[in-house]
Amino acid sequence: MTEAGAGRRLIGVLSVANFAIGMGAFVLIGMLVPVGDSFGISPGRTGWLMTTYALSYAVLSPLLVSATGRIGRRRILTIAMAIFALAHVASAVAPTEFTLHLTRIIAAAGAGMFTPVSASVAARLSTPQTQGKTLAWVVFGLTLAQVLGVPAGSFIAYTFGWRAAMLIVAVLALAMLPLLWRIVPRGLNFQPVSLRELGAILRNGPMMLAVTFTATFLAAVYVVYTYFAPLMENGMGYGRDGITALLLMFGVGAVLGNLMGGWMADRIGPTRTLTILCIAQIALLPLFSLLPLPGIVLALLVAVWSATGWSFLAGQQMRIIALRIQAAPVLLALNAAAIYIGAALGSAVGSGAIALGGLMALGVTGGLLGLLALGHITLSRRISG
Template sequence: MNTSTPDRFLIPTLSACNFVIGIGAFSLIGFLEPLGADLDRSPAQAGQLMTIYAVAYAILSPLLVAVSGNVGRRRIMAAGFVVYALAALVCATAPNFAVLGIGRILAAAGAGIFTPLAAAVAAGLYPEERRAKVLAAVFFGLTISQVVGVPAGSWIAYTFGWRWALWMVFAFALPCIWLIWTRVPAGLKFQPVTLRDLRDVVGEGRLMLAIGFTASFIGSQYVLFTYVAPLLSSTMGFGRDGIAMVLMVAGFGAVAGNILGGYLSDRAGWRITLTGMCMVQMCILPLFSLLPVSVPMLFVLVFAWSMGSWSFMAAQQVRLINIAGHRAPVVLALNAAAIYFGAAIGSALGGAMIVGYGLTSLGVTAGFAAAFALAHLTLSARLSPLNEARS
């Protein structure tokens, strides 16, 4: 491990890069309707682009991290962002839905290299007692993207066209390549991971069950989150400005949740934190099936939902790093993959519920999915290699 004092701009750099990744990954949620209208797709069909990204990330991220285990972290992280920038360019200029899907696969590959390695670098350069806060800071960019990037992307897409939102992602990605190259230490390597490590982790049932909780929890959120724009349009009569405002409120909730999750994880331990988040979501998500409600009530509901959904990340990552040992990069890549695997499952389930039962079924369905996530957490905690309430 590199034991030198980390560059004071390293964590802000990693966070800024995750901010750009967050915009590219999630801003699509805010403009499914104009994109679908332009490409002659329904909102449920346009939502398949989230599924494509998620599945590609889930498959490619752990493989790419494993095969690049002997390459310096700066080089491979910069290369990942080059791929991400090119993917944004492909998406912005895509002539049809198929090419847009290819662009989303490339974006997933680039993000799938960068994000888990950013977490591994941060965890490896800072002492254990600071890991939860440092990891929360690295992922702060993803949460800020919910406050600024996703609502801005939605507003731009509704005002000027969805392609302009993707051009914005491309423009932001370019300086990130320079930041990675100048702020991530040159020659930085930890104990290398290999495809054999990936095979061993995948074959370790208890560890994969712990990683799989991420997919269960995120899946419960994306049953609703993927289709929140058409839901608000249908039930609340919201257009461009209303949807952008709700997404901004959700973004502030995400920031609060990110901070709260790191705080609770350091003080109460991962198990209490994650159990509490599941129970909060079980109570809040079904309320979205009761829309319409007053606008102030909606904002309170959205803020609480988003805060709960974003509070789990630091606790789950600390839990997995404690279990993983030197295989942390592979485990974090699989955890990041589980995020998008869960998003794919949740998006697909939400789309199926819309077709079968309508948009208002999403809240109740998501609530049941959160209950499943709680059961998954309870089982994985009992079987965990580190079966402790605080670890």
């Protein structure tokens, strides 16, 4: 096999592996109601399972990536996926709400090692001219999980129970182990970033301002996305089939947006791309406070909202790698952590919005956070360039 063919094969395997990661991370979105019913808790309280995962990822990811920097990338990717798989087996048999929170922490540790390391491998093996496209393909699996994983998990949870959905995630992750061990090159080592260097990056104001834009932007998205299923039940009267169909539309938009984002970032630059995407979220999110809407209008809204929400990944990764290429693995880990900080923040703010104004307050709240994200990227551009 040619070097180019081997590279494409590696990117494909990493993308499929990230599909399993993405399904495990986001599958709760489509089954908040079944999980809540199982433990006798409200959707708002069930949403804290997303917050637990997100905060655990945010704390553990940069620490684990730094601590394992001297270990070969093939070994780290395989270990991380094994941890993720076993955590989902444990989730499937969790007897209590507290136990399920613990298993989500373990799953976050595995994902927190896998995704940033896979992105750093892709960035190192790509050319500057194709870096945006390559990164977009690696995280394509995360967005494809929105197309297939989340709606499939929702359908399975409503039909066979949420524990069956967790087991399917575990099976997918276990199936990736031999592929990762065979396809990822042996001896692929990067210059490790020590915990002291991690501390230096954390104290670098302009650098952290750039990285944390991810959290601000995704907080706006997750205000609505975390509570999407109960919002559709309450605002549209949808059940299993309607929610699954809309999650499928969200997934299609996410895939298209991921590819569009890489294309945009390569052509107009990452910062312009991110600014445009903020403006789109400000315009689209408040529309979810106008439910009920005609079915076709709602489906188009969900698809466009998703496309503009998931177009940011490649451009943001390009932007932060350019800040300090030598520290790319840890910067990508911090960026991945910021993804889950955004998810946690959005979930928490959404829970507060529901408590104060009901489910219909979610859209307006998300739009206000989108305005905050626009201010964030504008300030970061002025400081960091």
